[in-house]
Amino acid sequence: MLYGATFVMVQDALDHTTPSSFNLLRFGLAAGALAPLAVRRGWRGPAPRECDSTRTMLWAGCTIGVVAWAAYLAQNVGLEHTSTSNSAFITGLFAVFTPVLEVVIFRRRPHVSIAVAVATAVLGLLLVTGASPAGNAGDAVTLVSAVCFGMWFILIGLFTPRFDVITLVAVETATVALLSAPLAVVEGLGALDRSVVVAIVFTGLGCSGLAFCLSTWAQRRIEPSRASILNLLEPVVAGVVGYAVGERLGVGGYAGAALILVAMLVAEAGAWRSLARSLPPSEG
Numbered sequence: 001m002l003y004g005a006t007f008v009m010v011q012d013a014l015d016h017t018t019p020s021s022f023n024l025l026r027f028g029l030a031a032g033a034l035a036p037l038a039v040r041r042g043w044r045g046p047a048p049r050e051c052d053s054t055r056t057m058l059w060a061g062c063t064i065g066v067v068a069w070a071a072y073l074a075q076n077v078g079l080e081h082t083s084t085s086n087s088a089f090i091t092g093l094f095a096v097f098t099p100v101l102e103v104v105i106f107r108r109r110p111h112v113s114i115a116v117a118v119a120t121a122v123l124g125l126l127l128v129t130g131a132s133p134a135g136n137a138g139d140a141v142t143l144v145s146a147v148c149f150g151m152w153f154i155l156i157g158l159f160t161p162r163f164d165v166i167t168l169v170a171v172e173t174a175t176v177a178l179l180s181a182p183l184a185v186v187e188g189l190g191a192l193d194r195s196v197v198v199a200i201v202f203t204g205l206g207c208s209g210l211a212f213c214l215s216t217w218a219q220r221r222i223e224p225s226r227a228s229i230l231n232l233l234e235p236v237v238a239g240v241v242g243y244a245v246g247e248r249l250g251v252g253g254y255a256g257a258a259l260i261l262v263a264m265l266v267a268e269a270g271a272w273r274s275l276a277r278s279l280p281p282s283e284g
Helices: 007-013 019-041 055-078 084-091 094-106 114-127 137-161 165-185 194-218 222-230 233-244 250-278
Strands: none
Touching: 007 084, 007 114, 007 194, 007 233, 019 055, 019 165, 019 194, 055 084, 055 137, 055 165, 084 137, 084 233, 094 114, 094 137, 094 222, 114 222, 114 250, 137 222, 165 194, 222 250, 233 250
16 A cells, blocks of 8 residues: 555656656665664574575675666656556556566466466456556556566565565665665756655655565565565555546556456465465364
8 A cells, every 4th residue: 555655656756856866865765764773683584594694684685676676767767658557557567477487487386366366467457558558668667667576576585584574675775775876876866845855755764664674574474476466456556546636547447456456355365265274174
């Protein structure tokens, strides 16, 4: 919900500042807020490997940060050239790319409920975008962002059991800020008016600080494919916010949003059925 609520806010901010400068300030604020907590908590997670150390934690956080930097840069550039609703729903294709990347990387087929949920979500996304998700340059760049977010979910799933959540996110957000700095210098900061400052504070603390930590912690308990489908609430919320500011998706678009919600229910129902089968039968 936090991610989805910020699409319009970020799009308005990008009218006054540049994508890289916005990311520099947003993620720099998040890293600064998390750093004191990270220093106190250390690097160790609940299931570290024998070879893990501060160095391996830094490597993991930087790796996630590089992928996040690419994802958010592409998303912000895309937002300058497409609508809020299109950006949100095309970004939601990460729910497709996550299980595909899992198959390619781990040779692991997704659970049937995840496959059904992904197919349902694809249909919903096609309806929302008018069956042409790469219809302009902004949509095409946003599609690159969706691929990067798919890899982001997988990397978090790999590393979050081994390392402390807050420390890992602090390194990740600091990496995004540092990678954004050179482009921000070239592009310039733009005009840091009130709307830009509000967007930076809200996304920096609410999304990159709080929501990143919550989602990273949650992936200790659920697999990347399921996490990506649950995050499809983001484009649904963005569509609602877009409606509130005058954007209209049409009948097909709202039918697509409903299908995405159905996909979330299918994914969760499959996960709960699997959990129920794994529990011992109750006595009496």
